[in-house]
Amino acid sequence: MADVFVSYAHANFNRVKPICAGLEQSGFSLWWDERLKAGDDFTMVIERELSNAGCVVVVWSEAARNSLWVRAEATEALDANKLAQVRVDGVKPPLPFTVVEMLDLSRWRGGRGDAPWPRLEMAARTLAGGKAPAPDASVFKGPALQDFGSSAALGWLSLALIVFVGVLTLQLGPGPNGIDPDTYQVLALASFATACIAFGLTLLRVIRTALASAVKP
Helix, strand or coil: CCCEEEECCHHHHHHHHHHHHHHHHCCCCEECHHHCCCCCCHHHHHHHHHHHCCEEEEEECHHHHCCHHHHHHHHHHHHCCCEEEEECCCCCCCCCHHHCCEEECCCCCCCCCCCCHHHHHHHHHHHHCCCCCCCCHHHHCCCCCCHHHHHHHHHHHHHHHHHHHHHHHHHECCCCCCECHHHHHHHHHHHHHHHHHHHHHHHHHHHHHHHHHCCCC
C-alpha cells in the first residue's frame, strides 16, 4: 500500500515526474501509473491503489481537466477526504474542485524548499497519516458567503418599504381612513430615503462578497 497516489494526465508526464521524485525524496511511498506492469488489469490495479492510498495528489492541467480518468480519481479522493490538489498551468479545475485548496506548481523549480512545495509535503503527510488537513486561513479572508443572508434581509426591507409607500398612496385622500397630503409626503420621503440606504448597503455587501469569492486559491 502506497502513502500517496498521484493522478495526472499523460500529456503532463514530464511535469509530473519531478513531483513524483520530490514526494519520494520526502519519504513517501508512491504509486502512479508508471508502476503498472505488462499484463496488469490496469482498471482493477488503479482502483485498488486509489482506495488503499492515504493521500491522493491530483495534478491539474488543461489536459487533466479534460480527462475522465483524472476527474474520476479526483472525485474518489474528495469523497474519501484524502485529496491534495496542485496545478502545473493556469487551468481552473472543474466543479466541485474549485472550492478545495489548490497549490500552484506552475513556477515551481523542483526544489523541496521552494514554495509551495513545503505546503504540499505537509498536506500529503497529514492525509497519509489519516488526519484531516488544517483549515486554510486564506479561505476565511474577506467577506464570507454568508453575507448574502444579511444582503437578502436588506433587500426584503427595501421591498417592504415599497409596499408601505404603495399602501400610503392608496390611503391618500378624503375619507375616514384617509391621510392628509402633508403626512403622506413626510412618510413617503422617509421611506424613500430608508429604501435608498438599504439598497446602497445591499449593493455594497454583494460587491464585497463577489470580489472575495472571485479570489483564486
